Amino acid sequence: MTINEIIQKRRTVYPSSYSKKSIDNLIITQILENANMAPSHRLTQPWFFKIYKGSSREKLAMEMVDANKKSLESLNYIDIKSKKIIDKCKNSDCVIAVFMKRDPKKSVPMWEEIASTAMAVQNMWLTCVYYKIGCYWSTPKFKKFMRKYFKLKKNEKCLGFFYMGKYDHNNIESKKRISIKNKTKWYY
Numbered sequence: 001m002t003i004n005e006i007i008q009k010r011r012t013v014y015p016s017s018y019s020k021k022s023i024d025n026l027i028i029t030q031i032l033e034n035a036n037m038a039p040s041h042r043l044t045q046p047w048f049f050k051i052y053k054g055s056s057r058e059k060l061a062m063e064m065v066d067a068n069k070k071s072l073e074s075l076n077y078i079d080i081k082s083k084k085i086i087d088k089c090k091n092s093d094c095v096i097a098v099f100m101k102r103d104p105k106k107s108v109p110m111w112e113e114i115a116s117t118a119m120a121v122q123n124m125w126l127t128c129v130y131y132k133i134g135c136y137w138s139t140p141k142f143k144k145f146m147r148k149y150f151k152l153k154k155n156e157k158c159l160g161f162f163y164m165g166k167y168d169h170n171n172i173e174s175k176k177r178i179s180i181k182n183k184t185k186w187y188y
């Protein structure tokens with residue numbers, strides 16, 4: 001695949017569409033190696049990840065369910081919401097929790113550390129297209145209630161969950177974009 005094909009084929013693919021086939025750990029390692037090549041101002045390399053495969057997904061799902069209960073103002077529909085969380089973890093072969101570690105010297109602004117981590121996620125996402133892996137970045141409100149479970153330090157922050165599962169990337173339409181012509185101005 002060319003770089004243009006990979007970028008144009010990238011989609012959010014939800015766990016309900018994943019097949020039950022397992023993703024080889026070597027491929028997951030490659031996805032993480034590519035994440036690690038993201039740029040960062042002053043080479044702070046703020047991203048880090050926790051990878052949940054196999055039965056560890058069940059424990060993760062239960063922690064998410066608990067955190068979700070804490071984040072809700074009303075417990076209406078809680079059973080439906082809890083089931084959705086559990087199903088998403090179950091239908092994924094692998095869930096990667098995405099984190100950002102702020103440089104202790106605060107040598108660059110916070111937004112730059114978040115931008116760098118997002119670039120690492122984009123590298124993962126594009127690598128998934130290449131390997132025909134469906135994936136989706138979820139940034140639920142409840143993640144802030146999982147700090148203890150993830151044993152996060154003061155300068156560390158969870159930036160969401162990257163769900164992955166085998167999927168043949170051919171039949172999901174791209175969501176329409178505003179034309180780039182409306183967002184660009186050329187100067188000569």
Ligand SMILES: Cc1cc2nc3c(=O)[nH]c(=O)nc-3n(C[C@H](O)[C@H](O)[C@H](O)COP(=O)(O)O)c2cc1C
Pocket residue numbers: 010011012013137138139140175
């Ligand atoms: C920073 C970020 C956070 C996102 N969080 C969520 C989320 O919490 N839930 C969700 O369904 N999609 C989430 N998405 C996926 C977007 O909804 C999706 O990228 C957008 O609709 C465009 O679709 P596409 O990825 O198929 O092009 C997130 C995407 C980004 C970049």
